[in-house]
Amino acid sequence: MPVPPPSDAAGRAPTRLPALRGLFGGLGDLGSAVRRQAESNGLLRWGLVIAAVGLGLGLRFALSGALPASGFPFLTFFPVVIAAAWLAGLRAGLAAAALSVLAARWYFMAPVQQWGGLAGPDWIALVFFAAVLVFDCVVVDGLWRALDRAREAQARLRAADQRKNETLAVIAHELRNPLQPLTHAVAVLERDPGLSPASRRALAIARRQVRQQARIVEDLLDAGRVARGEMTLQCRPMRLGPVLEHLRESFDELLAGRGQVLEVDEAGGGLAVVGDEARLVQALGNLVANASKFSPSGARVRVSAAEVGGRIEVRVQDGGRGLAPQDLQRVFALYEQGTEAGRPLVDGASAGLGIGLAIVRHIAERHGGRAWAESEGEGRGACFVLELPLAPAA
Structure with a gap:
């Protein structure tokens, strides 16, 4: 529920x-x-x-x-x-x-x-x-x-938290500096027509990992902005179609590399919101990445959008580990994780820093919406919901 x-x-x-x-x-x-x-x-x-x-x-x-x-x-x-x-x-x-x-x-x-x-x-x-x-x-x-x-x-706790946020911001900036050259280097190597299939597979893995690291670094930077209340939005009337298409382009390859399938229901692409496209892509991207991380190989991650009660609900459904009742709210707190976070994940990935879902909720609230989780219990999958207000009729 x-x-x-x-x-x-x-x-x-x-x-x-x-x-x-x-x-x-x-x-x-x-x-x-x-x-x-x-x-x-x-x-x-x-x-x-x-x-x-x-x-x-x-x-x-x-x-x-x-x-x-x-x-x-x-x-x-x-x-x-x-x-x-x-x-x-x-x-x-x-x-x-x-x-x-x-x-x-x-x-x-x-x-x-x-x-x-x-x-x-x-x-x-x-x-x-x-x-x-x-x-x-x-x-x-x-x-x-x-x-x-x-x-x-x-x-004292506020001062320590401020120092922690400043340290994370410095670390994130230092980590971001080499990512652009790495991305460029991988792109140059992929244009070599003489690459063997094994080399192309290795470069594809490298490209996915660089993108994943870039998302983690951006989340680190945004965690500091959320804590300081400095996250900015550039909202305009828009439809969800480009956001859903961006998700497909960004995550199809990542999930395929883990033996998973991303299903994006385009039926809700015509729904209109007043939002920041980049931030909505970031929020839904965090939900898809989270669903993939906690789902086994062969699982399906489904993204759908529909109008419910005069508002838009974008749902990201997975068939993964699910959530215990006490974790349904806890996972949205900054630097918090669910009780399942300590178990091994797909591809040996880490459970992360407990940042992504906190950013999702913050972006939802800045849009006048909400974010929450639904799960029938551990081992039964989870559904994360991003609720947004409909754009006013023209």
Whole structure:
């Protein structure tokens, strides 16, 4: 069954949750900045304490008509003490708690001539109030420190990820430099009329491998662009026919060399999209290459396109190893692979770097579409679907 990602009616990934994460992340960064300043600046720290207690006291007076004059007159002090502990640290929170207890005692608890000026139940309430405030301060301070450690770890991970992307980009550029001369050299050798059949077969293998390496290098470069959000598209109204034909020309020989058959259903070639032809060829090429890689010799890889529910679905079906249910989403994450990736592949090929399918999903989403996988389980083949919006009627 298909497991597409959540989307709105137009097929776009929702943006509300990332926006909320950004808002709360910004508030967290602001609170962290205030906390660090307060921990190093005593004047700011105690100013926050006095402001917090003053706010709680003012709110309590403002609500004096709605809250009881005695018993539990502490409602407005809890949030301000928690805020003081969060923004200024444990010592500031405990100081705010002590001042709040004194304020509650002198302003909002009726005095009597026993138990040091308070009735027994009021003493119990006051002690309970103080204990809860201390507990809140300790918990809030511990939570802040845990979140701060998590933020620091996340910052280190982002920095490491940035260095990794930069390193991969440098490696990809260095690997790409010799590929063009190799391609040219193979083409020159193939024009020699005196080549033996064995030499021509060897050159055909070399040509396929050079093309495969070129695709891997381009995927490496695009992985960095995806991570930085810098992949560019040049979209225009177009039909799928040229894309499907390009797939046939690019992969017929590659699959034939592995003893596989590529079937391209041209019935969907007349469907129109607004897209970047080169990027759509890249996305579908990654799907075909992936299907071939995980299919045995003699397998068929079928590409078809059809209109479904007012949108275009391009399907790449293979008869290979299939996917476990937990891998249907995982394989589209950058640098992730399915659980089958460690097993030997056709022609001894490697499972790759976990880049190709992530690029497929990114290209689909940039076109306002989606990408997902379907499989009935391991050993039963898989179908990868690229969904695109139809071009508006002229």
